[in-house]
Amino acid sequence: MNISVELTLSPLQDEYEPAIIHFIKQLRASNLNVLENPLSTQVYGDYDEVMKLLTVEIKEAFQLIENGLLHMKVVKSDRFEYEPHF
Template sequence: MNISIELSLYPLAEQEFKSEIWAFIKRLRQVDGLKVVTNGMSTQVFGDYDLAVKHVMQEIKLVHEKLDAAVFVCKFINGDRSHVEAES
């Protein structure tokens, strides 16, 4: 079974956060079997359900360990929605 996950990261810490956001995305992009797409608003992760959820949760934990405070807004949708275009 496949899954589509949309993530937005909002660091609440005063420390430098852009590098941590890009490091988060880069680590997810290195996982074989995941498709990771970014835009100015969010990151989308597509792939096998167990693989995607495992790695997304690991990366969320790493960010929470590194930053004093960070909020993640996540949407989990069953199925691979990477081919679905946004409607106008």
């Protein structure tokens, strides 16, 4: 089963950029499809592979920050090839 996940990591501290950059680079290093925009990062692929990666990388990201939150949306389909029809 393929999924699409949208992630927004928000460290609640002054020095927030290094943790976000590290998190995104770790996601990029996977064999999954990863897209970024200024507000979020999307990961696309097999459910088990995506969730295994996210379990490890979210834990590491939280260990690198003092305080923070992570918004996550999960869609049960691979939306990587999505193009608007309007």
